Amino acid sequence: KKGFNGVATFARKGLTLSADREVLGDYLDREGRCILTRHHHFVLFNVYTPNDGPWSRALPLKMRFLEALRQAMQRERALGRRVILAGDLNIQRRHLDCHWKRRMVDVTTLMRLTPPQHPKTTTTTTETDDDANATTMSPQELFEEARRFLQDGGWEKVRSALSQRQFRKCKVKASSQNRSIEKWRVVVKGADGKDVFLGRPFESEGQAKGAYDDYSVTERTVASNEGDGGGLENVKYIARPPNQIRVDQLAECVRVITGKKWSEALLREISEHHSIPRSSPCCLQWMNSIMRVDKMVDSFAALRPHARGRYTCWDQYKNGRYQNQGARIDYIFVDQSLWEKGIVVTGPSLYGTPPPPRTAPASTTTTATIATSTNSNSNNNIATTSTAPSTNQLNTTPFSSCDDAVAAAAAEQEEEDALDSKLLADTICNEEVKDMVGKEVRGHNQKQHKKCKEGVMRKDEGKVYSLKSAASSSFSSSSSSSSSCVREEEKHALDACTAYGRWRMAPFAGGGLPDGTQSDYDTQFCRPHTGIIYTPPQYSDHIGVSLLLRICDSSSRNDGGEQGNSSSSSSSSSS
Numbered sequence: 001k002k003g004f005n006g007v008a009t010f011a012r013k014g015l016t017l018s019a020d021r022e023v024l025g026d027y028l029d030r031e032g033r034c035i036l037t038r039h040h041h042f043v044l045f046n047v048y049t050p051n052d053g054p055w056s057r058a059l060p061l062k063m064r065f066l067e068a069l070r071q072a073m074q075r076e077r078a079l080g081r082r083v084i085l086a087g088d089l090n091i092q093r094r095h096l097d098c099h100w101k102r103r104m105v106d107v108t109t110l111m112r113l114t115p116p117q118h119p120k121t122t123t124t125t126t127e128t129d130d131d132a133n134a135t136t137m138s139p140q141e142l143f144e145e146a147r148r149f150l151q152d153g154g155w156e157k158v159r160s161a162l163s164q165r166q167f168r169k170c171k172v173k174a175s176s177q178n179r180s181i182e183k184w185r186v187v188v189k190g191a192d193g194k195d196v197f198l199g200r201p202f203e204s205e206g207q208a209k210g211a212y213d214d215y216s217v218t219e220r221t222v223a224s225n226e227g228d229g230g231g232l233e234n235v236k237y238i239a240r241p242p243n244q245i246r247v248d249q250l251a252e253c254v255r256v257i258t259g260k261k262w263s264e265a266l267l268r269e270i271s272e273h274h275s276i277p278r279s280s281p282c283c284l285q286w287m288n289s290i291m292r293v294d295k296m297v298d299s300f301a302a303l304r305p306h307a308r309g310r311y312t313c314w315d316q317y318k319n320g321r322y323q324n325q326g327a328r329i330d331y332i333f334v335d336q337s338l339w340e341k342g343i344v345v346t347g348p349s350l351y352g353t354p355p356p357p358r359t360a361p362a363s364t365t366t367t368a369t370i371a372t373s374t375n376s377n378s379n380n381n382i383a384t385t386s387t388a389p390s391t392n393q394l395n396t397t398p399f400s401s402c403d404d405a406v407a408a409a410a411a412e413q414e415e416e417d418a419l420d421s422k423l424l425a426d427t428i429c430n431e432e433v434k435d436m437v438g439k440e441v442r443g444h445n446q447k448q449h450k451k452c453k454e455g456v457m458r459k460d461e462g463k464v465y466s467l468k469s470a471a472s473s474s475f476s477s478s479s480s481s482s483s484s485c486v487r488e489e490e491k492h493a494l495d496a497c498t499a500y501g502r503w504r505m506a507p508f509a510g511g512g513l514p515d516g517t518q519s520d521y522d523t524q525f526c527r528p529h530t531g532i533i534y535t536p537p538q539y540s541d542h543i544g545v546s547l548l549l550r551i552c553d554s555s556s557r558n559d560g561g562e563q564g565n566s567s568s569s570s571s572s573s574s575s
Contacts, residue, residue, distance in 0.1 A: 006032040007046045007087065015039055024068040034069065036076075041551050042338055043076050045069065047087040052280065055213055056239035059280060060224035062090070063237060066286045074294065082338040085296065088313075088330050088542065091283045093298065095275045096308065097328035100268060100490075101248040103275035107217070108243045110274055111151050139269035139483070146266055154258055158250075159217055159243075161188040161257045165198070167208045172201045184208040186215070191259035198256060215253065217243050239280050246278075247271045268483060278327075295336040299547045300328070303344060303530060308486055309493030310532060316513075316541045319505040324494040332547045342549035344530050371533060371546035496534055499523045503537050513538050 009019065017038045022029050023045070033048045047069060050062045073083045095103045137145075166187045171180045183201030186208055190196035198215060202208040213220075219242040224235040245253070247270055251262045277284055290296045304310065311326030320326055495501070502520045506513045516536065524535045533544035 005048050007035050007048050009035050009037050009044070009046050011037065011039075023072050024065065028065055028068050033065065034072075036072070038081065042082045042084050042335075045073060045083065045085045045087075047085065047089070049088060049090045051090050052239070054210060056220060056222050056237075056280065059222045059237050059239055059282070060235065063282055063286070064224075066283070070286070070290060070294070073290075077294075077335070082335045083296070083333075084335070084338070084547075085290075085333040086331070086547075089287075090329050091279045091287055092277045092327050092329060093279070093284065093287050093331075094301065095271075095277055096306075097311070098278055099309075099311070099325040099327070100271040100275075101246070102278065102325065102327075103247050103271050104244050104278050105247055105250060105270055105275050106241070106244050107150065107155055107250070110270070111147060111155065113147065113274065139265050142263060142266040143269045143274075146262060146270075149260060154254065154260065155243075158253045158257050161190075162215055162217060162253065164189065165212060165215075167205050167212070169205075170197075170201075186212050188257060190256055196256045198252065214246060215249055216240075217245055237280065237282050241281065244276075247275060265483070268486075272486070290333065296333040297336050297339045299332045299334055299339075299344070299530060300532070300545060302339075307493075308489040311493075311497070312532065312545055313542045314497075314537075316506075316537070321497055321503070321537055321541075322505040324490065324497055326497075330542060330545050332545055334547065334549075338549070338551070342551045345528075345548040345550065371528075371544050496532075497543070499534065 017040065019038070020036045021032065021034070023034045023036045028034075033050070035046045037044045037046070049069075050058055050065055052059050052062060069085075073085065076083055092098050168185055168187045169182050170185050172183045172185075173179075174181045183203065184205050184207065185201055186198040187195050188198055199208075199211050202211060220239040221236045222239050224237070247267055250270075251267055254260050254262060291298065300307075300310070309324050311324065311328050312330040313328075314320035314324075314326035318325075497503075499520060502516060502523065504514045515538070521536055524533060526533070528548050529546060530548045531546060533546055535543045
């Protein structure tokens with residue numbers, strides 16, 4: 001659909017066996033949201049899933065799209081083909097796939113919980129704590145106190161106040177203009193019976209009502225109708241179950257309506273251990289089905305199950321990328337039968353966590369690289385595939401066994417990590433230090449620059465990665481619930497998505513995103529890898545995700561061809 005959405009797939013000559021843009025049938029193919037390409041070892045579905053839309057009105061269309069997509073993938077499997085699904089699915093699968101403040105919490109479930117059993121840690125009052133009365137209490141003790149407060153009438157007060165909310169035009173001070181202007185606010189009754197505001201000011205009543213939709217704690221259902229293009233009626237979808245609210249909005253409502261202040265330590269405890277994904281239950285059920293029933297693997301989460309702050313989309317209008325308040329909604333799913341035949345290569349440590357060692361069965365090797373990225377200028381979802389890479393990109397020497405392939409992959413990975421470490425250190429630091437020696441510039445100072453430039457390498461359990469990327473050290477494959485570790489991981493993710501502070505937010509006075517230097521733009525380039533590709537914010541509100549497989553099984557070919565080495569890569573983008 002011109003100027004609105006679409007997908008495209010690019011392929012090197014000789015890799016693609018066939019392509020089809022009429023995949024889902026009838027009205028679902030009219031907007032160009034799905035392209036199917038068939039390759040030697042897999043078929044690739046490149047998709048841009050519809051958004052739920054305001055008040056989840058488009059949820060029925062989204063669900064029909066997803067169900068048709070699943071059926072199309074099942075048809076390909078029935079023909080003996082292995083499936084890769086890439087693109088913007090507009091679903092947050094896990095609570096970790098969203099900023100900690102914006103995760104959902106089911107208050108009914110929260111009040112029924114027994115005290116948490118995970119290891120206790122001690123917290124003390126800090127400048128970030130909102131509760132001035134907080135003493136030395138563990139997050140678990142703070143949680144138990146909050147749970148009892150909600151049980152003892154606190155939540156009922158919040159529900160009652162929200163049900164009697166009003167929308168009112170009020171005067172607010174415009175600091176930039178040094179005068180008062182009229183804005184719309186959401187008004188509720190506070191603890192003292194006086195009117196208090198929720199949320200921020202809005203330009204219109206409609207915007208205020210739309211914002212209140214996030215604060216609504218009643219069940220929200222959406223009925224399908226003829227207008228959604230499906231021709232089916234009387235099918236209802238639950239967009240949000242009752243008594244669910246965002247973590248930060250729950251804290252705001254408790255503070256504004258009851259006068260009770262909750263500390264950041266408590267909110268993080270709730271978010272880390274008791275939150276749920278933001279997406280609608282029917283969308284989560286669909287994603288669970290393709291993983292548990294259809295046996296597909298979420299490639300990023302499988303390799304980095306405990307990574308924090310690794311998002312693929314941010315709200316550009318609110319400068320969300322520069323606080324890393326985003327969400328992971330772009331995915332590459334791989335059929336488990338194909339995943340288990342491949343050796344997953346991760347690439348630069350800046351872009352993710354070194355995975356645990358993988359093994360693969362004996363056979364010949366094929367290299368497949370999949371990457372997804374976004375281009376908001378064209379408003380299209382773009383995918384590329386390629387074969388026969390140049391020798392300076394990938395090793396194309398045939399292997400006598402998969403053990404040889406594993407050894408070669410490890411050696412190649414060590415070389416790539418060393419090169420990428422030097423490249424990233426040079427790219428990120430050189431220009432600023434030459435311009436402003438000794439001064440902190442965009443997150444780097446002279447001391448940090450010196451550490452980066454050393455490019456010291458160390459070995460640990462057979463994996464090689466640079467000391468330069470301190471970010472990688474906290475992204476271990478072992479789980480850590482420590483708040484200090486979590487915050488350290490969040491900091492490194494922020495460094496990655498802003499190129500260590502080189503990308504700067506758009507000024508609220510207008511003018512758009514500040515342009516960067518050529519070296520700023522060069523930070524997006526790296527060797528093929530499995531992880532995230534941090535493209536510049538000027539390109540889109542999305543960034544790319546990628547997958548690198550070395551397929552060690554000739555039986556995975558769709559065309560019955562001979563064994564041997566080949567490579568393929570694909571990328572998709574959406575807006």
